[in-house]
Amino acid sequence: MRKKITVLFVVVLSVFSFSCGDDLEKALDCTGENLLVQLESTADASNVKKIDYEIDYSGSYTVKSVKWTFGDGSVQTVNGTTVSHTYTAAGTFLVKADVTLKSGGSSCTSTHSKSVTVN
CATH class of the missing domain: 2.60.40.10 (Immunoglobulins)
Known part of the structure; x- marks a missing residue:
């Protein structure tokens, strides 16, 4: 269940941030890191x-x-x-x-x- 929520969050974040280029990569990296807190x-x-x-x-x-x-x-x-x-x-x-x-x-x-x- 947690994996499904994580994947959904990343997809939604990607859709809203698609035009951000490097900012998108940073946002995805940060999102992944926050899961480790x-x-x-x-x-x-x-x-x-x-x-x-x-x-x-x-x-x-x-x-x-x-x-x-x-x-x-x-x-x-x-x-x-x-x-x-x-x-x-x-x-x-x-x-x-x-x-x-x-x-x-x-x-x-x-x-x-x-x-x-x-x-």
Whole structure:
């Protein structure tokens, strides 16, 4: 199913970007690289309200920055792939990571999200 969605996305992207030449190639490369990004989270052992987040990326680009939106109104941009956030209350939060990948002089950003429950 994931493969079908990926193929459909690439076809749609190709149709809308057909006249872009090199830009199309960059967009397809970036789309492929973004599929290699995973958002991971782990509760801190010493504080149940503290969650450690990590971007797991196995592609050939470089992670330039990550803008984290923690679902509780807090936003933080980091130049690495890891960050920790301490919530003030228990609940379920939608966490988003806007991951900017860089290769040479070009870069692209994709958003990855997951639901996190804090006790």
